[in-house]
Amino acid sequence: MATILVVDDEMGIRALLSEILTDEGHTVEVAENAANARLVRERLRPDLVLLDIWMPDVDGITLLKEWGATAQLNMPVIMMSGHGTIDTAVEATKYGAIAFLEKPITLQKLLRAVEQGLARPSARPAAPADLQTAMLQGNGGYRPDAMTVEAAMTGGLGLQPSGPLNLGPQPEQSFDLDRPLREARDAFEKSYFEFHLARENGSMTRVAEKTGLERTHLYRKLKQLGVDLSRGKRGAG
Numbered sequence: 001m002a003t004i005l006v007v008d009d010e011m012g013i014r015a016l017l018s019e020i021l022t023d024e025g026h027t028v029e030v031a032e033n034a035a036n037a038r039l040v041r042e043r044l045r046p047d048l049v050l051l052d053i054w055m056p057d058v059d060g061i062t063l064l065k066e067w068g069a070t071a072q073l074n075m076p077v078i079m080m081s082g083h084g085t086i087d088t089a090v091e092a093t094k095y096g097a098i099a100f101l102e103k104p105i106t107l108q109k110l111l112r113a114v115e116q117g118l119a120r121p122s123a124r125p126a127a128p129a130d131l132q133t134a135m136l137q138g139n140g141g142y143r144p145d146a147m148t149v150e151a152a153m154t155g156g157l158g159l160q161p162s163g164p165l166n167l168g169p170q171p172e173q174s175f176d177l178d179r180p181l182r183e184a185r186d187a188f189e190k191s192y193f194e195f196h197l198a199r200e201n202g203s204m205t206r207v208a209e210k211t212g213l214e215r216t217h218l219y220r221k222l223k224q225l226g227v228d229l230s231r232g233k234r235g236a237g
Contacts, residue, residue, distance in 0.1 A: 001024075001025040001026045001027065002026050002027070002046075002047035002048055002114075002118050003026070003027045003028075003029070003044055003045075003046045003047050004021055004026050004027070004028050004029070004046055004047065004048050004049070004050065004114070005028075005029050005030075005031065005037065005040055005041060005044065005046040005048070005049045005050070006018060006021075006028060006029070006030045006031070006049075006050045007030075007031045007032075007033075007034070007036075007037040007049065007050065007051045007052055007055075007060070007063075008030075008032070008050075008052040008055075008080065009032050009033060009052065009054075009055045009056055010052075011032070013052070013080075013103075014030040014032065017050060017105075017110070018030055020107065020110065020111075020205060021114065023203070023204060023205045024111065024114075024203055024205060025202075025203075026114075029044055029046065033055055033056065033057050033058070034055060034057055034058035034059075034060075034062070034063045035057065035058075037049075037051070037063060038063075041067075041072070045075070046075055047075060047076075047118060048075055048076050048077075048078070048114060048117050048118055049075055049076070049077045049078070050077075050078050050080060050114075051063065051064065051077050051078070051079055051080065051097075052079075052080050052081065053079055053080065053081040053088065053092070054081060054082070054083060060079060060080075060081075060092075061079075061088075061091060061092060061095065064077060064079070064092065064095045064096060064097060065095050067096070068095055068096045073096045076098045076117040076118070077096060077097045077098065078097065078098060078099045078100070078101060078113050078114070078117055079092040079097045079099070079100045079101070080100075080101050080102075080103060080105065081100070081101075081102060081103060082102070082103035082104070088100075098117055099113050099116070099117065101113055107205065107209060108209070111205075111206070186225060189221075189225055190225040190226065190227055192211075193207070193211070193221070193222055193225065193227050194227055196210050196211060197222075197227070204218065204219070
């Protein structure tokens with residue numbers, strides 16, 4: 001798994017992103033401003049950086065420019081902002097960002113952006129004109145949720161999936177129905193959760209999202225059914 005640096009002046013954002021990415025198996029370090037980000041980046045050499053634009057001392061775009069000018073931009077950087085515009089996103093990609101996420105960031109978009117960023121850490125940023133075209137959708141207007149990794153990808157960032165998913169158990173399986181209802185139901189539920197765990201590479205966050213269960217409830221359910229959580233856990237070995 002990767003080492004990810006989260007740079008944001010809001011404690012709640014840092015804590016939330018750290019919790020999600022740690023649950024995905026990544027090592028997460030946080031920084032509340034540009035000064036701390038410089039120190040952490042030099043100490044850890046992260047595999048990817050999530051960088052907020054609006055910070056009180058030095059803003060994210062300025063820090064991004066600094067890293068680029070000093071040959072320190074050797075990791076993918078995903079910019080984040082709650083007040084972004086098309087021009088801001090274009091400027092970020094011009095100076096080396098691979099994607100732009102608008103706050104509030106949904107779980108699905110965050111994980112997809114991180115996955116795509118780590119798949120091709122040396123991906124070439126899109127040309128600003130291409131990215132701007134991708135962000136303009138429908139009736140020639142700006143769509144707020146277009147300022148996400150999906151729009152950036154269609155704008156030519158060159159990010160590709162790391163490879164086909166290992167689906168594990170197949171979605172269609174046969175079950176022995178000639179037994180008590182409780183046993184048959186438990187067998188089905190066990191196969192159901194094993195399928196989703198394999199499909200999501202052991203990510204409890206994604207499985208909880210897919211199945212509509214709270215993570216605490218999901219953990220209890222898997223334990224009750226005797227599901228082996230170690231088999232699908234990514235990063236094992």
